[in-house]
Amino acid sequence: MALFPFCKSPAGPVRMNRIQLLLCCFLLSLIIYFFNGRKAAASLESAHPLSQVLGMKDGMILKDMSSMKTVDSKTPQETSWGAPMVWGDSHNSVWRRAKLSERGIRVGLLALVVGTYARFVRHFLYSAENHFLPGQMVTYYILTDNPRTLDPPVELGPGRQMKVLPAAELPGWDRLAYRRMVLFAEALWGSIGKEVNYIFCVDVDQEFVGPVGEEILGDLVATLHPEFFEMPRNNFPYEDQEESSACVEEDEGDYYYTSEFYGGVVSQMRRLLRECSLLILQDEANKVMAKGLEESYLNRYLIDHRPTCVLSPEYSWWDSPLTAHVPKKRLISLGRQCEAYDIEKRELQRC
Ligand SMILES: CC(=O)N[C@H]1[C@@H](OP(=O)(O)OP(=O)(O)OC[C@H]2O[C@@H](n3ccc(=O)[nH]c3=O)[C@H](O)[C@@H]2O)O[C@H](CO)[C@H](O)[C@@H]1O
Ligand SMILES: [Mn+2]
Numbered sequence: 001m002a003l004f005p006f007c008k009s010p011a012g013p014v015r016m017n018r019i020q021l022l023l024c025c026f027l028l029s030l031i032i033y034f035f036n037g038r039k040a041a042a043s044l045e046s047a048h049p050l051s052q053v054l055g056m057k058d059g060m061i062l063k064d065m066s067s068m069k070t071v072d073s074k075t076p077q078e079t080s081w082g083a084p085m086v087w088g089d090s091h092n093s094v095w096r097r098a099k100l101s102e103r104g105i106r107v108g109l110l111a112l113v114v115g116t117y118a119r120f121v122r123h124f125l126y127s128a129e130n131h132f133l134p135g136q137m138v139t140y141y142i143l144t145d146n147p148r149t150l151d152p153p154v155e156l157g158p159g160r161q162m163k164v165l166p167a168a169e170l171p172g173w174d175r176l177a178y179r180r181m182v183l184f185a186e187a188l189w190g191s192i193g194k195e196v197n198y199i200f201c202v203d204v205d206q207e208f209v210g211p212v213g214e215e216i217l218g219d220l221v222a223t224l225h226p227e228f229f230e231m232p233r234n235n236f237p238y239e240d241q242e243e244s245s246a247c248v249e250e251d252e253g254d255y256y257y258t259s260e261f262y263g264g265v266v267s268q269m270r271r272l273l274r275e276c277s278l279l280i281l282q283d284e285a286n287k288v289m290a291k292g293l294e295e296s297y298l299n300r301y302l303i304d305h306r307p308t309c310v311l312s313p314e315y316s317w318w319d320s321p322l323t324a325h326v327p328k329k330r331l332i333s334l335g336r337q338c339e340a341y342d343i344e345k346r347e348l349q350r351c
Contacts (some may be wrong), residue, residue, distance in 0.1 A: 075312070075327075080254065085224075086215050088330060093215035100214035107133055107217075108111050108196035110141045110187060111204040112180050114167060118149040120204045120334065123160070125154045131208035131330070135159075143183055143191055145169040177293040178284050185273035192264045200263030201273075205335035210314070212330050218309025220264040220272070222302050225295075226313035228256040229324040236300050238299055239290040242328045245279040246290035246300040258316045259295040260333050264308075 032192035076085050077092060084092055109128060113121045125140060134137065140162040142150065147164045156162060167183055184201055192199065198217055228236055236256040238248035263269060276297040283289060291294030314326045318333045338351035 017334065022053065048309065054343065062280065064308050079306075079310055081306050082219075083306065083308050084311050085312055086315070087312045088213070088215060088328060089313055096215040097213045100217050101135070104137070105198065105214070105217065106137045106139070106196040108139045108141055108192055108199040109202055110184060110192070110199055110283040111143070111202050112167065112176075113142055113144040113204050114169065115145065117204055118144070122154060123148055123304060124204050124206060127208040129154070129157055129160070130214050131210060133214065134211070136214070138161060139196060141165060141187060143167040143187060149344050150331065176244060177279055178192045178289070181280060181294060181297070182277045185270070185277045188270050188273055189215050198263060198265055199269050201269075203260040203333065203335065205330055206260060206333050208331055210328050210330035216309070216311055216315065218264060218307070220268045220305065220307045221262060221309045222298075222307040222309060223261045223311040224324070225256045225258040226323040226324050227320060229313045233342060235248070237292055239292065239296040241288065242290045242294070243286065244290045245282050246296040248300060248303060253299070254306070255298055255310065257302055259298050260316045260336075261311070261331060262298065266326075270310055272301055272305070
């Protein structure tokens with residue numbers, strides 16, 4: 001009422017004639033129009049990858065409730081096939097978290113840690129303890145050639161545990177890129193499959209920097225690659241060698257997904273890992289390797305089996321001139337971040 005003092009007679013209850021009533025409605029519409037217009041402008045500026053190129057930084061990110069409305073009103077909330085597109089602060093995510101958090105869910109996080117990548121594992125685990133499904137039962141499965149890396153063990157919260165699984169040493173990413181999905185597939189056919197409901201495969205050269213909750217849970221979950229979000233389809237680096245089993249035709253494909261973070265229920269993940277491994281082994285036998293390595297096979301599979309839940313680039317982010325601007329960063333790739341730095345900055349960051 002204080003907003004419209006002129007609508008109220010000084011004597012007490014509101015008594016307006018028709019002209020006053022019309023005037024009030026007009027003013028009200030003006031105010032609504034003004035606020036909506038501002039929100040739309042803010043979201044347009046903040047959502048576009050060009051804002052990065054032009055040097056616009058986090059100052060554009062709205063940190064109060066209005067940012068939630070921005071996410072809801074301007075960013076896509078679902079895919080063309082009806083799967084949710086997940087932005088952690090959206091109303092959909094709040095609802096999904098509330099719905100799923102009450103169930104007794106067991107979630108596994110599966111990472112490969114071989115050779116020099118052992119330097120990432122502790123930091124990765126600390127950050128996951130802080131941000132990854134807090135309060136839920138989480139098991140970290142660490143496939144490693146050097147279990148001593150985890151000695152002394154990282155202290156974990158209640159309901160959370162770690163299992164170290166042996167992996168033979170496979171020097172060089174060239175060889176490892178052929179093997180990671182095979183190793184993951186084997187691990188999932190073993191005891192992991194009975195111990196958890198959901199499993200997420202994750203690169204260990206990453207850090208959780210914001211909350212990642214039950215909103216990420218789905219039957220088959222893939223994450224949008226931050227450099228190709230909102231890019232036209234013809235920019236996606238799908239495999240184009242016809243002899244590769246990861247090859248994608250020009251009229252195929254909806255999104256380009258990252259291999260840094262994907263998951264789902266155990267049955268779906270067993271299928272994904274088995275089928276991708278078969279494609280990789282088939283190409284290896286034919287002496288072909290897709291240019292995007294593992295990521296190409298994952299993308300091929302996800303064209304044939306569309307994910308039921310698509311995570312926005314909030315869940316796979318690093319700073320580069322091409323990266324989409326996101327309302328909140330939740331999981332960032334330290335390795336890919338390093339790749340995006342110039343030589344000077346790499347030396348400064350010691351990476
Ligand atoms: C090694 C390599 O060429 N990485 C390239 C690959 O990053 P990616 O992020 O695709 O691969 P990555 O180097 O992070 O390797 C994937 C994951 O495999 C595991 N792992 C990998 C290698 C290793 O020696 N030990 C180990 O444990 C580890 O969990 C790692 O997180 O693509 C990027 C661009 O998209 C950059 O070009 C990276 O330089
Ligand atoms: Mn990585």
